[in-house]
Amino acid sequence: MRRDWPDIWGGLVLAALGAAALGWTLVHYDLGSLRRMGPGFFPATLGALLAVLGLVVALPAWRRTGASVPVHPLAALAVLASVVIFGLGLSRLGLVAATALSVLIATLPAPFAGWGWRIALTVIVPALTVVIFSFGLQMTLPLWPRLP
């Protein structure tokens, strides 16, 4: 039997998150009383609630069949890498280079062959970004790599 893995894993991860939040709160923050709640009261309650809800989601799913879920690890990796590289590169590489690099990486997992459209995007999007954000909206952004 194919179990309902998304619910099992999702529920268990949420339960673990809730338990972790509860534990961290109990160790670090003051609970206070009902009359004068401390900073820990609300998060501790929520952590306990999330732990219970996670189990309520996960346990019944063990005895149930579920559909398989298509996962695209390469797409996720490329898109996330593109965002992270933009974030880390913006102040050092400048807007133009950071945008070009992150666009190129983002296009890699798309199921279309050829480099023509990828290169075109790598040129068009940075140009568009500079026109809209730097000239149009007057955001103060470094355009070019910072020289050492």
Add this chain to the structure above:
Amino acid sequence: MTTWEGLLYGIGFALQPGILIYCVLGVVLGSFVGVLPGIGAMAAISLLLPVTYYITAEAALIMLAGVYYGAQYGGAVASILMRLPGTPQSAVTALDGYPMARSGRAGVALFAAMASSFAGSILGIAVLVLLAGWLTRAATAFGAADYAAMMILGLVAASTIGTERVAKSFAMVTLGLLLGCVGTDVNSGVQRFTFGQTELLDGINLVALAMGLFGVAEVIGNVRDPDRQAVAERIGLRAMMPGRDDVRRMGWPTLRGGALGSFFGALPGTGSTLSSFLSYAMERRVAKRPERFGHGAVEGVAGPESANNAAAITAFVPTLTLGIPGDPIMALMLGALVIHGIQPGPLMLEARPEMFWGLVASFGIGNLLLLILNLPLIGIWVAILRIPFRWLYPAILVFVCLGVYSVRGLTFDIVAVAVIGLAGYLLALARFSPALLLLGFVLGPLIETNLRRALLISRGDPMVFLERPIAVGFVLASAALLIASLWQAFRRHTGPDRPRTT
């Protein structure tokens, strides 16, 4: 000044060329940023704040307000055509608007969104004008316990109504509430869950959370899909004409949504996101065939769009009369007024009538402009959104990054978007609702503050929630919804065992 005098005075004031131009600028810019997935009213208003130094306070407020409600129109376009909500309020619109677009009824969905947005706004303006004073008094009668009970009802309603797996919905709301705890605790000043990151002192950035959960997660889910395209048809004015059946279906949801939105918008701390969720839940509940929802029911577009536009208008009541911003965007508006040395409060309607009545009149003028402008502009929005997804998504990612960055100027937030985007992708895979997480996140700090205040006033006696007439209504409604959903779950459990198909 009577209401009619005020209104006439306001129309005269708002039609001055020097004011009208900022109204037009505001609504056009608002539509544009609303359509562009990745930048919403929040980022646009933050970016415009420095500009308002150079114009009068009235022009500034009218322009920023125009961006706000203009983005509600534009947000619906992106939601319907691409399932990428341009604004958090229009996330609900995607639930039925996108299936409509997929089945070749994009034009009707867009028309429904525009018409109901306009109707909702007009209703909101009427409520604002006729009941401004009364609503202020009603809002001041609300105590902390009432606020807390009302917001909890909002969360319970959003997670029980319209979902098959109630436990999963509640888990998402709870996770959202927990994420809302991150940052400095307002009562004690203790830093919660910041792990030494100074960027987290003000909490997780709302824009980063929304963009990660909706923008980035959606891009990841669609990169490998070769057929992904905004819409497959050309939308002319003819395609936008709804059938007689659609018009009949739209009427009541629009009215109900507008009424709901007017009410919840006027209460500080709820705002338009909650009212669009509530409207969707309500339409689904009163529908004769609720199973149509999620597969392209026009009611699911008309109701929430009317609600969020009505709420966007009445949200100005507490902001202008009490000085309490109802949502983060209203907080920015308040900031714009304070820049000009104006402290909104109960005296403002008397002291600066041109501000209040001019703004009210500009709402009417701006919404009319949006309705007139957006019908021909749909072609342009569609042209933008017709481009194949692979040509769009790299630009969307960069726009998301820059939109998030523009709010606080921290690259930390861009990296946070990546982390949140991964979480959002995994949640979408496991069919958890990121919209409910966002709702919990927005309401979390407000609920906690009011809960703590209520119990402090009542000396720790939780009976305060059952003794105040307003609070007890919300508590009973929440309890009824909970019991109803538990009963349904129980019946499903003991009923004939069906294989899960979704």
